[in-house]
Amino acid sequence: MVVIREGTGSLSQRLYEALSSAILSGSYEAGAPLPSSRALAAQLGISRNTVNSVYERLEAEGFVAIKASAGVFAAQGAYAPKKPPSRSRDSDYVGFRKKRNDIADFKSGLPDGRHFPVAAWSRALAAALKKASPLVFGYGEPEGRPELREAIASYVGRYRAARCAPNQILVTAGTTQAIGILGSVLLSGKLRDAVVEDPLTQDIKSILQDRGARIMAVPVGETGLDPSLIPGKLKPALVYVTPSHQYPTGRSMPIQNRIALTEYARRVGSVVIEDDYDSEFRFDGPPLPSLQGLDPDNVIYIGTFSKTLSPALRCGYLILPARLIRAAREAKWLSDLHNPILDQLALADFIKSGRYARHIAKMKRLYRARRACLAEALTRTCEAKGVEFEIIGCAAGLHLVVRFPGRRFGAAELESLESSGAKAYPVSVHSLKPKAWEDSLILGYGSLDEAEIETGVKSLVKGIASIETI
């Protein structure tokens, strides 16, 4: 007996659902006859036409076979009992953590979302929509919109002393994608060695390794990466550096190391990747000029809007030497076709109108005050509690690194700091050399206001004071 559920769908849709699920669940085994259209129409009080059209649909989808003058039969292979879907939890996403409001989170590299230029950005988006021709609602080019590439070329020339034409720029989904693209383009065959700074952002190491890199770590000293420490026999496919503000140590590379590094790259036929993620926020003097400006043929520059505007935009860019443009464009296309077009147009307008530079200047004042507040609170609180400390690498960016001589921050210590009310991040997780940097913490101040920094430092230092020294 066929039962149609009560409901809002059309009668034929509900009859189709009743019959298809009866076949799927095995109520009609393969080859078993279904009621004739006459009998079913009479049982349900509906027209034979409705039943016949549902049988035709079931036949077209493979549920039944209709045999002329014999009847309608459940088809072979249409039995698939429903299995309950396995339950998923938010925590299935690796690294998922619920944000806690009761602790000061010193996560680094985060701009303050409370200061995102909402009104100016809405205006730029509205203007982009208004001016947009119907073409921008279709697919675009992998390298990005010409308006944005022109705006970026003129911005980096003016503020970062980079040398490029708009056609050398490839718009990417942030630095993260830019590194992946470069990994695909530069690493192949025997060219697998990637020289990197140690310590190094974990994500960048993972992306390069995912593209097949053999990581060759060079320890970072007071002056960033020293090219004379790169093993002599190596012919690396790439050398990755953060010369203006080494992540995480915060150090910068003086001109001597910069010249030596570009000369090294030329000599061994390698290429330097300059990750210039947050150098706009340099507090003691103007931003250091880019390394790319020194040798545009052998340095690939990566810029990002993640720190100056928001990581949520997922927008950055590559400045490429001419010989790599075609391959990088292809890799971007294979990855995700192109960045969202309306965002690109809005960003181009935002940069060209001067609002981007004004926003950076405003945020620089804000972060400078936060950095001073953090340094002052640390000094005052550590002195009061008798905790030895040393601030290193605090000239730029959204974080600083603090050494606490005699202390070690492993998982247990970090958990105990969290229960004191402050979440801090160890440098050691970024260290490629085991047991290095264990006494140092990265303290991000970009997304905490001064009151939050004050309470956070109190909790942090209280927690550190209670950790036994070694």
Ligand SMILES: Cc1ncc(COP(=O)(O)O)c(C=O)c1O
């Ligand atoms: C060294 C470094 N470069 C770049 C970025 C920015 O990555 P993205 O532009 O993909 O947001 C980060 C993120 O914090 C970083 O630590």
